[in-house]
Amino acid sequence: MKIILKQVLILNPEQKLNQKSDLLINDGIIEKIDGLNETDFKSSKVFDFDNKVCSPGFFDMHVHLREPGREDEETVETGSNAAASGGFTGIACMPNTDPSIDSAEIIRFIKEKAKDHLVDVYPVAAATLARKGEALSPMYELFEAGAVAFSDDGVAIKNAGVLRNALEYSLNFGTPIIEHCEDESMAEGAMNEGLISTTLGLPGIPKVAEDLVVIRDIMLAEFTGGKVHIAHISSKKSVELVRQAKKNNINVTAEVTPHHFTLTDDLLKSYDTNYKMNPPLRTRADIEAMIEGLKDGTIDCIASDHAPHAIEEKEMEFIFAPNGIIGLETELSLVMSELVHKKHLTISQVINKMAINPRKILNIPIPRIKIGEVANLTIFDPDLIWTVDVNKFKSKAKNSPFDKRLMTGKSIAVINKGKMFFEDQFTAI
Amino acid sequence: MSLSNRHLLGLNGVPKEDIQLILDTATTFREVLERPIKKVPTLQGKTIVNLFYEDSTRTRISFELAQKRLSADTINFSTSTSSVKKGETFKDTVRNIEAMKVDMIVVRHKSAGVPQYLTRISKANIINAGDGLHEHPTQGLLDMYSIKERLGRLEGLKVCIVGDIAHSRVALSNIFGLRSMGAVVSVCGPTTMIPFGIESLGVKIFTNIDEAIAKNDVLNVLRIQLERNAGTRIPSLREYHKYFGITSDRIEKFNKEIVILHPGPINRGVELSSEVADGPYQVILDQVTNGVAVRMAVLYLLGTMH
Numbered sequence: 001m002k003i004i005l006k007q008v009l010i011l012n013p014e015q016k017l018n019q020k021s022d023l024l025i026n027d028g029i030i031e032k033i034d035g036l037n038e039t040d041f042k043s044s045k046v047f048d049f050d051n052k053v054c055s056p057g058f059f060d061m062h063v064h065l066r067e068p069g070r071e072d073e074e075t076v077e078t079g080s081n082a083a084a085s086g087g088f089t090g091i092a093c094m095p096n097t098d099p100s101i102d103s104a105e106i107i108r109f110i111k112e113k114a115k116d117h118l119v120d121v122y123p124v125a126a127a128t129l130a131r132k133g134e135a136l137s138p139m140y141e142l143f144e145a146g147a148v149a150f151s152d153d154g155v156a157i158k159n160a161g162v163l164r165n166a167l168e169y170s171l172n173f174g175t176p177i178i179e180h181c182e183d184e185s186m187a188e189g190a191m192n193e194g195l196i197s198t199t200l201g202l203p204g205i206p207k208v209a210e211d212l213v214v215i216r217d218i219m220l221a222e223f224t225g226g227k228v229h230i231a232h233i234s235s236k237k238s239v240e241l242v243r244q245a246k247k248n249n250i251n252v253t254a255e256v257t258p259h260h261f262t263l264t265d266d267l268l269k270s271y272d273t274n275y276k277m278n279p280p281l282r283t284r285a286d287i288e289a290m291i292e293g294l295k296d297g298t299i300d301c302i303a304s305d306h307a308p309h310a311i312e313e314k315e316m317e318f319i320f321a322p323n324g325i326i327g328l329e330t331e332l333s334l335v336m337s338e339l340v341h342k343k344h345l346t347i348s349q350v351i352n353k354m355a356i357n358p359r360k361i362l363n364i365p366i367p368r369i370k371i372g373e374v375a376n377l378t379i380f381d382p383d384l385i386w387t388v389d390v391n392k393f394k395s396k397a398k399n400s401p402f403d404k405r406l407m408t409g410k411s412i413a414v415i416n417k418g419k420m421f422f423e424d425q426f427t428a429i
Numbered sequence: 430m431s432l433s434n435r436h437l438l439g440l441n442g443v444p445k446e447d448i449q450l451i452l453d454t455a456t457t458f459r460e461v462l463e464r465p466i467k468k469v470p471t472l473q474g475k476t477i478v479n480l481f482y483e484d485s486t487r488t489r490i491s492f493e494l495a496q497k498r499l500s501a502d503t504i505n506f507s508t509s510t511s512s513v514k515k516g517e518t519f520k521d522t523v524r525n526i527e528a529m530k531v532d533m534i535v536v537r538h539k540s541a542g543v544p545q546y547l548t549r550i551s552k553a554n555i556i557n558a559g560d561g562l563h564e565h566p567t568q569g570l571l572d573m574y575s576i577k578e579r580l581g582r583l584e585g586l587k588v589c590i591v592g593d594i595a596h597s598r599v600a601l602s603n604i605f606g607l608r609s610m611g612a613v614v615s616v617c618g619p620t621t622m623i624p625f626g627i628e629s630l631g632v633k634i635f636t637n638i639d640e641a642i643a644k645n646d647v648l649n650v651l652r653i654q655l656e657r658n659a660g661t662r663i664p665s666l667r668e669y670h671k672y673f674g675i676t677s678d679r680i681e682k683f684n685k686e687i688v689i690l691h692p693g694p695i696n697r698g699v700e701l702s703s704e705v706a707d708g709p710y711q712v713i714l715d716q717v718t719n720g721v722a723v724r725m726a727v728l729y730l731l732g733t734m735h
Contacts, residue, residue, distance in 0.1 A: 195625065197624075197625070198625055198630075199441065199601070200542070200563060201561050201562035201563025202541045202562070206625075271546055312520075315520060316519065317542070317543050318541060318542040319540040319541070320540060
């Protein structure tokens with residue numbers, strides 16, 4: 001089947017593309033860029049995407065799919081649907097499932113579940129068995145089965161010696177270790193430690209709990225030469241530590257979530273558990289540091305930390321409620337609303353941080369918008385104004401603090417593997 | 430005269446007029462408590478549930494007595510296990526109780542924010558009887574009542590809260606309430622027990638207990654939680670007593686009048702020596718009596734709002 005994306009603004013900083021063109025896709029392969037004739041138009045399904053941006057498909061490298069174990073909260077399929085709806089053609093899923101992703105069988109199980117979906121799903125495997133922080137998982141075998149990175153996400157790898165070994169062992173196959181940076185001995189709180197936690201009587205988690213593990217991990221990356229990727233960075237000091245490390249050519253990268261550059265801890269005054277996450281929401285000064293870090297390249301990419309929870313689990317007394325929010329279907333819009341329209345980032349920078357860099361970090365091929373290549377594309381409208389309605393999400397979960405929020409910018413369609421998601425439907429193209 | 434809010438969730442943001450009204454109303458009920466027949470028909474026909482998710486003896490008894498003396502029908506629901514372990518969610522429990530048609534809920538819970546959460550899932554008037562490390566507003570009110578009873582005023586008085594401020598819901602309610610009534614509030618304790626940013630609430634910090642005694646009119650001495658602190662935030666109870674315990678020697682050194690409060694239960698020999706706990710400066714048992722009157726006032730004012 002042939003489709004034409006008419007008059008899209010093709011943007012790809014990686015290929016230095018910035019042009020308004022007609023794009024002809026035949027059976028999922030890019031066949032023509034401009035130079036389309038009348039026959040092409042007659043024989044194709046035409047999508048009038050005038051002034052919509054067309055970029056290499058977006059990639060979210062921090063997603064919790066909950067399968068296996070908590071299929072009531074999310075599955076590989078529903079999470080992938082949410083990803084497609086949010087404008088992503090690829091995601092990396094985290095290993096804190098039940099059982100955790102620490103065997104090749106589970107990698108194969110997930111890849112099998114995902115194989116016919118438009119969205120590419122790349123598992124991140126546990127760095128240690130059952131994420132206990134003790135014995136290394138069979139990393140080489142997991143890598144061979146398809147793991148693109150290793151992490152004990154949910155917690156940091158507790159023991160510095162174990163992290164050292166994980167970093168050194170992974171040098172054989174070049175994958176990064178993704179770290180949830182938090183010192184456990186200071187992390188028994190429910191929100192950011194500060195004046196607000198004092199006033200609300202909620203136990204706090206100080207920023208230094210994050211900073212300490214960030215500096216430990218940077219030092220071990222330098223020592224071993226291994227790659228450390230800092231997940232969901234949230235503290236100002238941590239951004240500064242990563243900035244300095246990069247200046248010293250240490251192999252460290254970092255991601256930030258939309259909620260950590262959008263929301264602050266004073267929202268907890270409502271005791272709404274949709275503001276309970278880990279790392280916790282910080283302060284205005286931290287948000288400014290996140291934006292500065294995104295601008296100067298200290299923070300390489302944006303990831304959702306999409307964390308689905310059942311309604312009855314999230315709707316609970318505050319200290320008992322689980323951490324985390326879903327994010328796949330609001331991520332691009334928050335990036336547009338909070339970063340692009342506020343003139344912090346250009347759309348090209350966004351494409352770098354949402355399509356190019358995550359794949360570079362995980363050694364995944366970067367889609368090219370070029371004749372003969374597979375069409376792996378995200379088409380989005382940076383200016384579309386819409387209101388979030390969690391009931392319309394493709395995700396099984398509804399735990400989002402952004403419900404009813406007015407947003408500017410939205411994904412229109414994604415194309416990958418000969419499939420298209422457009423107007424709430426998947427079709428073969 | 431009526432209160433500006435149909436719930437009592439905390440003293441943060443409660444206007445001075447409301448606090449004044451509660452304290453004035455409590456004076457009336459305090460007088461009722463001295464009568465041979467200590468019962469008034471004010472809340473006849475009202476149903477109140479005491480929802481206690483955390484162990485409590487005196488607060489629950491105090492509320493229950495206050496309710497009985499106002500002729501309300503009271504039900505006690507006490508459980509020390511969290512809803513997580515119990516298998517039924519907190520929300521389901523509350524909705525079941527609500528379906529039996531109750532007018533007011535008095536709630537104590539280990540998690541801060543539960544009273545606020547209750548206002549979203551229930552139509553009843555909500556009274557916070559202590560939520561996590563957040564607030565314990567009726568304790569704050571009875572402390573203020575007791576100070577006023579002894580010293581005749583609150584405005585301009587210097588009140589120091591001594592002990593584990595970071596793990597106290599009593600401290601925050603005292604800070605908010607006393608400051609709104611014009612008192613000068615300070616805290617004193619080991620720095621590990623002073624929460625982040627407390628100065629931003631307009632509170633001075635004393636690091637030395639002798640200085641705190643010298644410069645204040647009132648000490649509100651908090652209970653040191655034995656199980657929670659020894660070995661972590663403080664090396665030992667012995668060391669706490671040595672450097673922060675209130676003893677007769679310490680007080681008499683300054684040869685001044687001072688009022689000592691304690692929310693109970695007392696760890697004798699830790700935060701207070703027995704001589705002080707039973708001595709002339711303390712108003713500890715008055716606090717207990719006043720607690721019933723203050724809670725009657727709160728229940729009455731909320732229960733008769735339109």
